[in-house]
Amino acid sequence: MKMMLLTAGTRGDVEPFFALARAAGARGHEVRTAIPENSGADTASLDTVSLRMDFAQLVSDQGVSPRAAARTFKTVIRPAVGRLLSAAVEHIVAFAPDVVVYHPKVLSAPAAAQRLGIPSVLVETVPALTPTREFPSPIIPAASLGPLNRFSYAPARAATLMFRRELQAALDLLPPGRTPAAGTRATLIPVSPHLLPRPADWPASVRLTGHWAAKPMAMEIDDELAAFLDGGDFVYAGFGSMKAGDARERGAAIVEAARRNGLRALVATGWGGIEVPAAVMGGDVLVRESVAHHMVLPRAAAAIHHGGAGTVHAVARAGIPSVVVPFIADQPFWGAVLHRRGLGPQPVPYRKVTADSLARALGEARSCRIQAARTGGLVRAEDGTAVAVGVLEGLAGP
Structure with missing residues (x-):
């Protein structure tokens, strides 16, 4: 079976697709994965092609500011999305897959698959498109809207309207004269049910598979890191691709909060979200x-x-508590989910990060260790990629 996977976004959007690609490849399927440029994810042993959009550069240039995005929408974002949508169509046509598996940002993928008579499968790395009464859309910063929760999903589903010209230009690249398929046949949500139980009102076509994680590989670590890991209790701090606010002030607060809790600090600076001043190093x-x-x-x-x-x-897989410092989008949602599950304290929004706020949160995290360890065992027992590959194999053929 030939599977075309297409994903867009930062490393967190790419790595689950790579885990799926490797799992499908191990089952004998031919898999090609279309990805953004400079994702930072490990492409070893994978057949990958570029979607000609660099999300890393976008974040580096404008951070996570909605105002900056609004200012550059016409000059930067719209052309970049246009390149991505056109590249997706070109790759689908060139590979001629049996099934197309796509991230919601790749708006042209389902339409191209339908025009070519190929079944498609949506992957919601964040469950922000399938409405439910049980919680509001993860990109809406609200604890609950009660009976209005289902209506909160409408804005995320309207993204096609923002890029309709670019979408049409991409679809104009398709050859004419094929019989359309039934469209998207299933939705896969690579989320652990031990973090987010499946809502009762999701349709049967929506599968909560468990998280997609590659099989852990033993890696050599350098002597300095090995000595640090062996040196006593520490807190890990990293904000991935997030870049906003005063990174130096945030780095100093993290180190001071760790010290107040008797912990050392292992800091991953990522794309610039944390900078540790020389004055607090030790x-x-x-x-x-x-x-x-x-x-x-x-x-x-x-x-x-x-x-x-x-x-x-x-x-969660590691079995340790989280202190979530949300910046944008679905991050407050996940922070609230972890808090409800007893896996961490209340989230600390990035604008409210101080040594005091983080020190309190780290102190509260101690009471979450038993629940975190228990949940870690359950998450490690999942095999979400096997579930997902099984769903895709069931869609083979007309």
């Missing part, structure tokens, strides 16, 4: 651009992170 602080989560998180006492879906699952 033998109890190690700074890296990035580290392999599966190698360091199980050794940590807790993790301070932005609450992206991928990091949320990595920390």
